[in-house]
Amino acid sequence: MTDLANLLDRQRRSFLAEGPPSLAVRRHRIDRLLALVLDNADAFAEAMAEDFGTRSRAASLFTEVVGIIPVIEHTRAHVKAWMRSGKLLRAARLAGLRAEVQPSPLGVVGIIGPWNFPLNLVVLPASAAFAAGNRVMIKMSEITSHTAELMKQTAPNYFGDDELAVVTGGPDIAAAFAGLPFDHVFFTGSPSVGTLVQRAAAENLVPVTLELGGKNPVVVAPNADLRRSAKRIASARMVNGGQVCVCPDYVLVPDRDIDAFVDVARSTLQEMFPSILANDDYCSSVNEANYDRVLGLIGDAVERGAAVETVVPIGEVLPDRGTRKIAPTIVRDVDASMRIAEEEIFGPVLMVQGYADLDEAIEAINARPAPLVAYWFGPDGRQFRDFVRRTRSGGVARNDFAAQMIPSGAPFGGVGRSGMGAYHGKAGFDAFSHYRTVVGSDLPFSLTGTAAPPFRPGMRFYADTMLRRARNRTNRRLAKHH
Secondary structure (H helix, E strand, C coil): CHHHHHHHHHHHHHHHHHCCCCHHHHHHHHHHHHHHHHHCHHHHHHHHHHHHCCCCHHHHHHHHHHHHHHHHHHHHHHHHHHHCCEEECHHHHHHCEEEEEEEEECCEEEEECCCCCCCHHHHHHHHHHHHCCCEEEEECCCCCHHHHHHHHHHHHHCCCCCCEEEECCCHHHHHHHHCCCCCEEEEECCHHHHHHHHHHHHCCCCCEEEECCCCCEEEECCCCCHHHHHHHHHHHHCHHHHCCCCCCCEEEEEHHHHHHHHHHHHHHHHHHCCCCCCCCCCCCCCCHHHHHHHHHHHHHHHHCCCEEEECCCCCCCCCECCCCECCCEEEECCCCCCHHHCCCCCCCEEEEEEECCHHHHHHHHHCCCCCCEEEEECCCCHHHHHHHHHCCCCEEEECCCCHHHCCCCCCECCCHHHEECCECHHHHHHHCEEEEEEEEECCCCCCCHHHCCCCCHHHHHHHHHHHHHHHHHHHHHHHHHC
């Protein structure tokens, strides 16, 4: 634990000695971070395959490497504009009053990464922290230990540890890391662990960004293309074996369409996975703990009366503990007594529920904590706009998986139990910056000196006049409202 404190101290001393880095330095750090990923992409893909047991090279390269390039390039291209000070009171500058707001780096940022996308979800926040002018310490997830160790070994080839330091280790190291007096802590993971991180950070009054998860709802509109919707939703549930914080978790389908929806979803899954056990494209549960947790959710649902259907290829026996593979599973007739109704699934399982009208669907969503993303499948019309207006979520996607993440500059983050704060694009720069107001006066008199005693008659007259005008103005507005 002393080593962690020393590492933080070294980064902070280096940050204070250098001061806010130039645009060239920030871009150079972003370029080195991107080179770290690109130069070692195949090695990282192999490490992640070892960590998961089965995870295809194509999936890892697409989600962990290729997918982050546009966001990082967007950040690099715009950081010059984001660094500029904002000018205030422009007209007063001629009289000798100058005011501006300067975006300044916080100092040292601590990033705590998850296991489901162990490279992507530490590199993206690190690039934003570098853009804002900070130093970075990363705690890699111990669950994906091969990826963590590769990152730790590789980072020194691109950075001194006073710029970027990678930390590995188990829960005790993670707890100590979260309790360090950083200038900002960025965490991606579950709400339960996020609570612990926030509590630890609070001991030092460290601000936090929490990227969490939740049960992401999908509403299939009454006038949606049912076949297209079912195919896309079933496919989306299987990304990374369902181990994605933005995966659809439960689907609300018009009562009359449930059977047809399930028929299409089933056939889609059968087409996607004619084999599972020997299929390198079928991602395993990351470890036995998650494998057993997902099976526990399914088993509890069965015991309590849910209708559970597994889509198992002919001749295969699943689930299989040796490969940690669970067959795609469709669960219907869920009620509030079942664990699966409340817990985020994080596996290849899709809940399907019916609704009589859209009011019922929206009420079902609002009865749960706000999710990271709310999905709508159907046209962009009055019903969709009503759905957006009446629900609360980190983002909204219509007719496609994770569509809210397509724009590179779009903020990404949750709300309520699904997260706190956002990043990607300028939101990431803002998250790791302090906007400091700087005002200077060359006026021949003091604007604020009248606030000090003795209070002359002119000061009393001014206060009474301003109070009377404010009252009259407010009362006129209120009268118009009535």
